[in-house]
Amino acid sequence: MQKLTQEQLTQIVAEAQRISNKRQDELDADEVRQILQELNLPLELLEESLMQVRRQQSLQVEQRRNRWIVGGVVATIIVAITSILYFLNHQQQTLNRVSVERDRITLQVDGSDVQTVSRQSNPDLYYRVVLKDAPIGQKLSLSCEWIDPNQQIVKQNRYETQEIRTALWNTYCHYPIGTTAIPGTWTVRMRLNDRPISDASFMVQ
Numbered sequence: 001m002q003k004l005t006q007e008q009l010t011q012i013v014a015e016a017q018r019i020s021n022k023r024q025d026e027l028d029a030d031e032v033r034q035i036l037q038e039l040n041l042p043l044e045l046l047e048e049s050l051m052q053v054r055r056q057q058s059l060q061v062e063q064r065r066n067r068w069i070v071g072g073v074v075a076t077i078i079v080a081i082t083s084i085l086y087f088l089n090h091q092q093q094t095l096n097r098v099s100v101e102r103d104r105i106t107l108q109v110d111g112s113d114v115q116t117v118s119r120q121s122n123p124d125l126y127y128r129v130v131l132k133d134a135p136i137g138q139k140l141s142l143s144c145e146w147i148d149p150n151q152q153i154v155k156q157n158r159y160e161t162q163e164i165r166t167a168l169w170n171t172y173c174h175y176p177i178g179t180t181a182i183p184g185t186w187t188v189r190m191r192l193n194d195r196p197i198s199d200a201s202f203m204v205q
Contacts, residue, residue: 101132129190
């Protein structure tokens with residue numbers, strides 16, 4: 001027999017004691033029958049009682065396993081919900097950082113700035129906006145409201161940008177001013193989702 005260390009000897013003694021205690025706790029069939037007789041219980045109940053005990057033990061094992069499964073499912077759901085909330089919060093913070101570097105109103109996409117237009121000429125107005133801190137790799141949902149001097153929204157543009165490729169991003173919305181337009185000061189307002197990010201005023205004659 002190979003030599004043992006003190007630690008191994010301690011472990012062997014502890015294991016031998018555990019096995020001895022287990023054997024002392026176990027009863028054979030004859031001992032069980034003797035106990036039943038001493039308690040004036042019919043011996044024919046032995047097999048049925050053993051089946052009930054084993055069934056209860058199996059049920060306890062199954063219940064423990066189900067608790068582990070349920071716990072795992074709940075933990076997975078919590079992690080998933082936490083991840084979704086983190087993503088949504090991060091996404092909202094990203095959108096909240098978007099602002100406007102500059103804006104202007106032109107008569108054509110690349111035209112010069114205008115402040116006054118004549119409705120008789122049926123001008124096509126473009127509200128050109130340069131977004132700042134635009135989220136690269138995403139698309140933005142934008143809208144423009146064209147508001148007449150009576151504070152009525154007469155036109156609303158809704159659109160989605162192309163995939164953002166630079167932090168400064170050019171975009172625009174368009175509205176043709178007809179001859180029936182109310183003269184006075186008009187306002188165009190751009191929104192990112194539902195958040196106003198810029199507006200500009202112009203005069204219609």
